[in-house]
Amino acid sequence: MSMNIDETDRRILAFLQKDASRSLDALSEAVHLSRNACWRRIKQMEDAGVIVARIARLDPEALGLGLSVFVMLRAKEHSEDWLKRFRAAVSEMPEIVGAFRMSGEIDYMLRVRVGSVGEYDRFYQRFIQKVPSADVSASFAMEEIKDTTALPL
Known part of the structure:
Protein backbone atom coordinates (compact mmCIF):
# COMPACT_ATOMS: atom_id res chain seq x y z
CA MET A 1 0.00 0.00 0.00
CA SER A 2 1.43 3.36 -1.01
CA MET A 3 0.66 6.58 0.80
CA ASN A 4 1.46 10.25 0.49
CA ILE A 5 3.47 11.54 3.42
CA ASP A 6 2.72 15.15 4.32
CA GLU A 7 4.61 17.52 6.60
CA THR A 8 2.59 16.47 9.69
CA ASP A 9 3.40 12.81 8.99
CA ARG A 10 7.08 13.77 8.68
CA ARG A 11 6.95 15.49 12.09
CA ILE A 12 5.35 12.38 13.59
CA LEU A 13 8.00 10.16 12.02
CA ALA A 14 10.83 12.42 13.17
CA PHE A 15 9.46 12.33 16.72
CA LEU A 16 9.09 8.53 16.67
CA GLN A 17 12.61 8.07 15.27
CA LYS A 18 14.03 10.03 18.19
CA ASP A 19 12.00 8.31 20.90
CA ALA A 20 9.15 5.91 20.15
CA SER A 21 8.65 5.23 23.87
CA ARG A 22 7.14 8.63 24.63
CA SER A 23 3.40 8.74 25.17
CA LEU A 24 0.83 9.37 22.46
CA ASP A 25 -0.20 12.46 24.44
CA ALA A 26 3.34 13.86 24.26
CA LEU A 27 3.54 13.08 20.54
CA SER A 28 0.14 14.64 19.83
CA GLU A 29 1.15 17.80 21.66
CA ALA A 30 4.51 18.00 19.89
CA VAL A 31 2.96 17.74 16.40
CA HIS A 32 -0.11 19.86 17.24
CA LEU A 33 -2.77 17.20 16.60
CA SER A 34 -5.50 15.68 18.72
CA ARG A 35 -4.64 12.33 20.30
CA ASN A 36 -7.09 10.48 17.98
CA ALA A 37 -5.89 12.21 14.80
CA CYS A 38 -2.29 11.42 15.72
CA TRP A 39 -3.10 7.77 16.47
CA ARG A 40 -4.96 7.44 13.13
CA ARG A 41 -1.97 8.80 11.22
CA ILE A 42 0.41 6.41 13.00
CA LYS A 43 -1.93 3.49 12.28
CA GLN A 44 -2.16 4.48 8.58
CA MET A 45 1.63 4.64 8.33
CA GLU A 46 1.94 1.23 10.01
CA ASP A 47 -0.67 -0.27 7.68
CA ALA A 48 1.12 1.23 4.65
CA GLY A 49 4.46 -0.20 5.79
CA VAL A 50 6.04 3.23 6.35
CA ILE A 51 6.47 2.40 10.04
CA VAL A 52 7.94 -1.09 10.10
CA ALA A 53 8.55 -1.51 13.84
CA ARG A 54 8.90 0.42 17.07
CA ILE A 55 11.91 -0.95 18.90
CA ALA A 56 14.38 -0.14 21.67
CA ARG A 57 17.85 0.89 20.54
CA LEU A 58 20.53 -0.69 22.73
CA ASP A 59 24.03 0.46 23.65
CA PRO A 60 26.44 -2.11 22.16
CA GLU A 61 29.25 -1.12 24.56
CA ALA A 62 27.02 -1.74 27.59
CA LEU A 63 26.27 -5.21 26.24
CA GLY A 64 29.88 -6.15 25.50
CA LEU A 65 29.47 -5.75 21.73
CA GLY A 66 31.64 -2.70 21.19
CA LEU A 67 33.48 -3.89 18.08
CA SER A 68 31.85 -3.04 14.76
CA VAL A 69 33.27 -4.99 11.82
CA PHE A 70 32.63 -4.43 8.13
CA VAL A 71 33.07 -7.66 6.21
CA MET A 72 33.57 -7.56 2.45
CA LEU A 73 32.75 -10.77 0.66
CA ARG A 74 33.14 -12.07 -2.85
CA ALA A 75 30.91 -15.01 -3.69
CA LYS A 76 32.57 -18.26 -4.67
CA GLU A 77 29.80 -18.78 -7.20
CA HIS A 78 26.69 -16.99 -8.33
CA SER A 79 24.09 -19.73 -8.05
CA GLU A 80 20.70 -20.06 -6.44
CA ASP A 81 22.10 -22.67 -4.03
CA TRP A 82 24.95 -20.41 -2.90
CA LEU A 83 22.58 -17.49 -2.38
CA LYS A 84 20.23 -19.71 -0.37
CA ARG A 85 23.13 -20.78 1.90
CA PHE A 86 24.29 -17.18 2.26
CA ARG A 87 20.82 -15.91 3.18
CA ALA A 88 20.39 -18.74 5.69
CA ALA A 89 23.73 -17.93 7.34
CA VAL A 90 22.88 -14.23 7.51
CA SER A 91 19.52 -15.05 9.12
CA GLU A 92 20.97 -17.57 11.59
CA MET A 93 23.97 -15.59 12.82
CA PRO A 94 22.91 -12.86 15.25
CA GLU A 95 26.32 -11.16 15.04
CA ILE A 96 25.38 -10.04 11.51
CA VAL A 97 23.38 -6.86 12.05
CA GLY A 98 23.38 -5.74 8.41
CA ALA A 99 23.84 -7.45 5.06
CA PHE A 100 23.93 -5.76 1.67
CA ARG A 101 24.41 -6.91 -1.94
CA MET A 102 26.82 -4.47 -3.51
CA SER A 103 27.79 -3.19 -6.93
CA GLY A 104 31.44 -3.16 -7.98
CA GLU A 105 34.30 -5.40 -6.87
CA ILE A 106 32.67 -6.66 -3.68
CA ASP A 107 29.55 -8.83 -3.92
CA TYR A 108 28.32 -8.45 -0.33
CA MET A 109 29.01 -6.23 2.66
CA LEU A 110 28.18 -7.42 6.15
CA ARG A 111 28.08 -5.37 9.32
CA VAL A 112 28.98 -7.53 12.28
CA ARG A 113 28.81 -6.71 16.01
CA VAL A 114 31.09 -8.58 18.42
CA GLY A 115 32.95 -7.87 21.63
CA SER A 116 36.52 -8.48 20.50
CA VAL A 117 38.81 -9.51 17.66
CA GLY A 118 38.82 -13.02 19.14
CA GLU A 119 35.02 -13.13 18.98
CA TYR A 120 35.18 -11.93 15.38
CA ASP A 121 37.62 -14.76 14.56
CA ARG A 122 35.21 -17.32 16.05
CA PHE A 123 32.37 -15.75 14.04
CA TYR A 124 34.51 -15.85 10.88
CA GLN A 125 35.33 -19.56 11.37
CA ARG A 126 31.63 -20.42 11.73
CA PHE A 127 30.67 -18.22 8.77
CA ILE A 128 33.14 -19.72 6.28
CA GLN A 129 31.95 -23.21 7.22
CA LYS A 130 28.41 -22.19 6.27
CA VAL A 131 29.20 -20.12 3.16
CA PRO A 132 32.08 -20.96 0.80
CA SER A 133 33.48 -17.67 -0.47
CA ALA A 134 36.10 -16.60 -3.01
CA ASP A 135 37.39 -13.87 -0.69
CA VAL A 136 36.49 -12.49 2.72
CA SER A 137 38.14 -9.45 4.25
CA LYS A 146 27.76 8.45 13.66
CA ASP A 147 25.55 5.37 13.90
CA THR A 148 21.84 5.90 13.58
CA THR A 149 18.72 4.19 12.36
CA ALA A 150 16.99 7.55 11.76
CA LEU A 151 16.18 8.29 8.13
CA PRO A 152 16.57 11.82 6.75
CA LEU A 153 13.06 13.25 6.53
Whole structure:
Protein backbone atom coordinates (compact mmCIF):
# COMPACT_ATOMS: atom_id res chain seq x y z
CA MET A 1 0.00 0.00 0.00
CA SER A 2 1.43 3.36 -1.01
CA MET A 3 0.66 6.58 0.80
CA ASN A 4 1.46 10.25 0.49
CA ILE A 5 3.47 11.54 3.42
CA ASP A 6 2.72 15.15 4.32
CA GLU A 7 4.61 17.52 6.60
CA THR A 8 2.59 16.47 9.69
CA ASP A 9 3.40 12.81 8.99
CA ARG A 10 7.08 13.77 8.68
CA ARG A 11 6.95 15.49 12.09
CA ILE A 12 5.35 12.38 13.59
CA LEU A 13 8.00 10.16 12.02
CA ALA A 14 10.83 12.42 13.17
CA PHE A 15 9.46 12.33 16.72
CA LEU A 16 9.09 8.53 16.67
CA GLN A 17 12.61 8.07 15.27
CA LYS A 18 14.03 10.03 18.19
CA ASP A 19 12.00 8.31 20.90
CA ALA A 20 9.15 5.91 20.15
CA SER A 21 8.65 5.23 23.87
CA ARG A 22 7.14 8.63 24.63
CA SER A 23 3.40 8.74 25.17
CA LEU A 24 0.83 9.37 22.46
CA ASP A 25 -0.20 12.46 24.44
CA ALA A 26 3.34 13.86 24.26
CA LEU A 27 3.54 13.08 20.54
CA SER A 28 0.14 14.64 19.83
CA GLU A 29 1.15 17.80 21.66
CA ALA A 30 4.51 18.00 19.89
CA VAL A 31 2.96 17.74 16.40
CA HIS A 32 -0.11 19.86 17.24
CA LEU A 33 -2.77 17.20 16.60
CA SER A 34 -5.50 15.68 18.72
CA ARG A 35 -4.64 12.33 20.30
CA ASN A 36 -7.09 10.48 17.98
CA ALA A 37 -5.89 12.21 14.80
CA CYS A 38 -2.29 11.42 15.72
CA TRP A 39 -3.10 7.77 16.47
CA ARG A 40 -4.96 7.44 13.13
CA ARG A 41 -1.97 8.80 11.22
CA ILE A 42 0.41 6.41 13.00
CA LYS A 43 -1.93 3.49 12.28
CA GLN A 44 -2.16 4.48 8.58
CA MET A 45 1.63 4.64 8.33
CA GLU A 46 1.94 1.23 10.01
CA ASP A 47 -0.67 -0.27 7.68
CA ALA A 48 1.12 1.23 4.65
CA GLY A 49 4.46 -0.20 5.79
CA VAL A 50 6.04 3.23 6.35
CA ILE A 51 6.47 2.40 10.04
CA VAL A 52 7.94 -1.09 10.10
CA ALA A 53 8.55 -1.51 13.84
CA ARG A 54 8.90 0.42 17.07
CA ILE A 55 11.91 -0.95 18.90
CA ALA A 56 14.38 -0.14 21.67
CA ARG A 57 17.85 0.89 20.54
CA LEU A 58 20.53 -0.69 22.73
CA ASP A 59 24.03 0.46 23.65
CA PRO A 60 26.44 -2.11 22.16
CA GLU A 61 29.25 -1.12 24.56
CA ALA A 62 27.02 -1.74 27.59
CA LEU A 63 26.27 -5.21 26.24
CA GLY A 64 29.88 -6.15 25.50
CA LEU A 65 29.47 -5.75 21.73
CA GLY A 66 31.64 -2.70 21.19
CA LEU A 67 33.48 -3.89 18.08
CA SER A 68 31.85 -3.04 14.76
CA VAL A 69 33.27 -4.99 11.82
CA PHE A 70 32.63 -4.43 8.13
CA VAL A 71 33.07 -7.66 6.21
CA MET A 72 33.57 -7.56 2.45
CA LEU A 73 32.75 -10.77 0.66
CA ARG A 74 33.14 -12.07 -2.85
CA ALA A 75 30.91 -15.01 -3.69
CA LYS A 76 32.57 -18.26 -4.67
CA GLU A 77 29.80 -18.78 -7.20
CA HIS A 78 26.69 -16.99 -8.33
CA SER A 79 24.09 -19.73 -8.05
CA GLU A 80 20.70 -20.06 -6.44
CA ASP A 81 22.10 -22.67 -4.03
CA TRP A 82 24.95 -20.41 -2.90
CA LEU A 83 22.58 -17.49 -2.38
CA LYS A 84 20.23 -19.71 -0.37
CA ARG A 85 23.13 -20.78 1.90
CA PHE A 86 24.29 -17.18 2.26
CA ARG A 87 20.82 -15.91 3.18
CA ALA A 88 20.39 -18.74 5.69
CA ALA A 89 23.73 -17.93 7.34
CA VAL A 90 22.88 -14.23 7.51
CA SER A 91 19.52 -15.05 9.12
CA GLU A 92 20.97 -17.57 11.59
CA MET A 93 23.97 -15.59 12.82
CA PRO A 94 22.91 -12.86 15.25
CA GLU A 95 26.32 -11.16 15.04
CA ILE A 96 25.38 -10.04 11.51
CA VAL A 97 23.38 -6.86 12.05
CA GLY A 98 23.38 -5.74 8.41
CA ALA A 99 23.84 -7.45 5.06
CA PHE A 100 23.93 -5.76 1.67
CA ARG A 101 24.41 -6.91 -1.94
CA MET A 102 26.82 -4.47 -3.51
CA SER A 103 27.79 -3.19 -6.93
CA GLY A 104 31.44 -3.16 -7.98
CA GLU A 105 34.30 -5.40 -6.87
CA ILE A 106 32.67 -6.66 -3.68
CA ASP A 107 29.55 -8.83 -3.92
CA TYR A 108 28.32 -8.45 -0.33
CA MET A 109 29.01 -6.23 2.66
CA LEU A 110 28.18 -7.42 6.15
CA ARG A 111 28.08 -5.37 9.32
CA VAL A 112 28.98 -7.53 12.28
CA ARG A 113 28.81 -6.71 16.01
CA VAL A 114 31.09 -8.58 18.42
CA GLY A 115 32.95 -7.87 21.63
CA SER A 116 36.52 -8.48 20.50
CA VAL A 117 38.81 -9.51 17.66
CA GLY A 118 38.82 -13.02 19.14
CA GLU A 119 35.02 -13.13 18.98
CA TYR A 120 35.18 -11.93 15.38
CA ASP A 121 37.62 -14.76 14.56
CA ARG A 122 35.21 -17.32 16.05
CA PHE A 123 32.37 -15.75 14.04
CA TYR A 124 34.51 -15.85 10.88
CA GLN A 125 35.33 -19.56 11.37
CA ARG A 126 31.63 -20.42 11.73
CA PHE A 127 30.67 -18.22 8.77
CA ILE A 128 33.14 -19.72 6.28
CA GLN A 129 31.95 -23.21 7.22
CA LYS A 130 28.41 -22.19 6.27
CA VAL A 131 29.20 -20.12 3.16
CA PRO A 132 32.08 -20.96 0.80
CA SER A 133 33.48 -17.67 -0.47
CA ALA A 134 36.10 -16.60 -3.01
CA ASP A 135 37.39 -13.87 -0.69
CA VAL A 136 36.49 -12.49 2.72
CA SER A 137 38.14 -9.45 4.25
CA ALA A 138 37.27 -7.36 7.27
CA SER A 139 37.78 -3.82 8.45
CA PHE A 140 37.40 -2.96 12.12
CA ALA A 141 35.81 0.36 13.03
CA MET A 142 38.27 2.34 15.12
CA GLU A 143 35.70 4.98 16.12
CA GLU A 144 31.98 5.34 15.56
CA ILE A 145 31.40 8.92 14.57
CA LYS A 146 27.76 8.45 13.66
CA ASP A 147 25.55 5.37 13.90
CA THR A 148 21.84 5.90 13.58
CA THR A 149 18.72 4.19 12.36
CA ALA A 150 16.99 7.55 11.76
CA LEU A 151 16.18 8.29 8.13
CA PRO A 152 16.57 11.82 6.75
CA LEU A 153 13.06 13.25 6.53
